[in-house]
Amino acid sequence: MTLLTPGPCPMYPEVRQALREPLIHHRSSEFKSSYQYCKESLRALFKTEGDVLILLSTGSGGLEASLSSYLKPLDKVLVLSSGKFGERWGDILRAKNIQYDLIQKDEGDFFSAQDLPVDVSKKNYKMLCVQACETSTGTKHDIDSLGKSLASLSPETLFCVDGITAVGAYPVSQKGSKIDILVSGSQKALALPAGMSFVGLSPRAIDQLNPQASSDYFNLHAELQSQKKNQTRYSGSSHLILALKAALGLYEQKGESYYFNQVLSLNQMMAEALKSKSLKNFSKNPSPSLTAFEIPDQKAEELKTKLEKKKYLLASGQGVLKNKILRVGHMGNIETNIFKKFISTFKELI
Ligand SMILES: Cc1ncc(COP(=O)(O)O)c(C=O)c1O
Numbered sequence: 001m002t003l004l005t006p007g008p009c010p011m012y013p014e015v016r017q018a019l020r021e022p023l024i025h026h027r028s029s030e031f032k033s034s035y036q037y038c039k040e041s042l043r044a045l046f047k048t049e050g051d052v053l054i055l056l057s058t059g060s061g062g063l064e065a066s067l068s069s070y071l072k073p074l075d076k077v078l079v080l081s082s083g084k085f086g087e088r089w090g091d092i093l094r095a096k097n098i099q100y101d102l103i104q105k106d107e108g109d110f111f112s113a114q115d116l117p118v119d120v121s122k123k124n125y126k127m128l129c130v131q132a133c134e135t136s137t138g139t140k141h142d143i144d145s146l147g148k149s150l151a152s153l154s155p156e157t158l159f160c161v162d163g164i165t166a167v168g169a170y171p172v173s174q175k176g177s178k179i180d181i182l183v184s185g186s187q188k189a190l191a192l193p194a195g196m197s198f199v200g201l202s203p204r205a206i207d208q209l210n211p212q213a214s215s216d217y218f219n220l221h222a223e224l225q226s227q228k229k230n231q232t233r234y235s236g237s238s239h240l241i242l243a244l245k246a247a248l249g250l251y252e253q254k255g256e257s258y259y260f261n262q263v264l265s266l267n268q269m270m271a272e273a274l275k276s277k278s279l280k281n282f283s284k285n286p287s288p289s290l291t292a293f294e295i296p297d298q299k300a301e302e303l304k305t306k307l308e309k310k311k312y313l314l315a316s317g318q319g320v321l322k323n324k325i326l327r328v329g330h331m332g333n334i335e336t337n338i339f340k341k342f343i344s345t346f347k348e349l350i
Contacts, residue, residue, distance in 0.1 A: 001308075002338060005315045006135050006165055006290035008187040008194055009332025015192060018246035019239055026236030034245045035230045041248035045256075046167060046182055046200035048174040053199045053223045054244070056237050059164040059185030062197025064092050065218035066160055066181045067127075069210060071098050075126035078103070078157075080111045080146075084136035084318045085162065089129040096214055101125075107321060108292075110134075110285035112142035113149035121154040128157050132166035136318045138292030138327060139283040140166075147178035158205060164188055167198075168251065169263050169289035169331050180205040186240070189259065189289070190247045191332035196240055263288050266330035266339050273343045277350045282325045292317075292327045300326050306349050312342050 003010050024030050035054075042052035055061055067089075071077065077098060079089045082105040093100045101123070103115060111130060117123070128150055132143050147159050160181040166172050167182065168189030174182045179202065186196035199220060201209070206224065213219040226233040251259065270291045274281060282292040295303055300323045304314055317325040 001311050001313050002334075002342065003313055003332070004328050004334070004342060005313055006138075006188070006327055006329035006331065007185070009189075009191045009329055010334055011191050011193075012247070012250055012333045014246045014250050015243050018242040019193075021239070021242055024238045024242070026232055026238055031236060031238055031241065032230040034241050035227075035232070035236070038241060038244050038248060039227065039230070041252060042198055042200070045248070045251065046174045046184075046198070047172070047176060048182070048200045048202060050174075050201045050203045050206050051224065051227070053201065053220060053227055054232075054241075055197045055199060055218075055223065056195065056232070056240065057197055057218075058187075058194050059162070059183060059197045060088065061218060062183040062185065062199045063088060063162055064215070065197075065220055065223075066183055066199055067092050067096065067098070068215035068218045069213045069220035070158060070160075070181070070205075070208065071096065071126060071214070072210075073097060076100065076124060078120070078123070078125045078128045080115065080128070080130040080141070081105075082109045082111065082137070082139065083107050083131075083134040085131050085134055085164075088162075108137045108139060108283050110139050110141050110283075111146060113145035116146065116149055116153060120150070120157075123154075125154065125157045127160050129160045130162070132161050132163040132172055133287040133289055135165045135290065135327075136292075136321065137283050137325075138281070138287050138290045140285050140287035142285075143172070143179065144177045151178045158208070165287065165289045165331070168256075168259060170260055170287070174200045174202060186244065189263075189331045190244070190251070192243050192247050193240070195237065196244060260288075262334075263330045265336065266334060267291060269339060269343055270328060270330070273347060277347060279350070282321075289331050290327055290329045292325050294325050298323045300324055303349060307346065310345050310349075312345065
């Protein structure tokens with residue numbers, strides 16, 4: 001089966017090889033030096049002058065850790081949401097009894113600086129939460145304008161961005177877009193198995209880390225202390241770290257423009273295929289990392305099944321979008337020739 005889902009994504013041979021290596025102990029010097037390499041390489045990937053913490057959880061754990069480590073019961077948060085992943089902020093905040101205001105837009109719509117309330121500075125928000133890419137609709141939010149505008153209108157508010165289907169797939173700069181907390185996940189642009197999240201902290205986010213987080217396990221203050229010693233707090237998954245080292249080594253060797261161009265070229269091929277079949281992209285501001293497209297007459301799942309029979313796996317629409325849209329990923333080790341074959345099968349089946 002060819003994985004064309006927006007995560008997990010096809011792995012590179014170097015990563016598969018690393019996963020086959022013999023187990024090393026997570027307190028050994030070999031582990032520590034691999035860990036140190038990963039931390040430094042992630043700082044370059046995130047474009048931050050702070051630190052990037054590696055958590056052994058899926059991306060959602062990185063989101064939860066970010067909220068647990070900064071928020072206290074009387075804090076107020078502003079959430080921007082136009083899809084299933086935007087809703088996740090609210091799910092975590094409700095579980096923690098933290099108050100939040102929600103600005104909601106239709107699915108497929110996007111946020112930019114002009115959506116910030118004019119009186120945002122008066123609300124004393126501790127944090128603003130948004131996705132860089134809303135994966136459920138293939139939509140890119142304008143985090144650069146949001147970050148810059150928030151920094152000038154409400155400089156005390158921490159800017160927390162879920163960059164899970166953005167970091168590494170297209171240009172995102174933690175420093176440039178004034179992001180305090182930037183979360184990513186292993187099964188997306190780095191094309192690793194799920195199971196690691198990466199949390200980039202700006203220098204001021206590091207200064208504000210609260211030792212008394214509302215979770216013991218998801219406590220970024222404690223994580224940072226261990227990670228300064230190139231140690232995981234609890235048992236480390238050596239295989240995931242070795243695979244991460246391989247993926248980051250490859251990223252450095254090929255260069256970020258290789259990855260960005262590859263994602264963009266598959267995205268463009270998909271856009272042309274949709275156009276030739278008079279199909280519509282679902283998003284008002286499409287992300288390069290995946291394409292969400294509409295299939296009329298509630299026939300999306302039928303097409304998905306037909307493609308699966310031809311050994312191509314796409315992702316369904318979520319919630320109310322089930323059977324209305326399909327999503328195809330452009331991240332990971334997807335060779336151009338293989339994608340071209342997929343496109344011609346796709347066109348035949350429409
Ligand atoms: C934007 C976004 N946020 C959060 C998640 C949740 O990540 P995970 O399934 O790794 O917990 C995903 C997963 O696809 C995502 O795309």
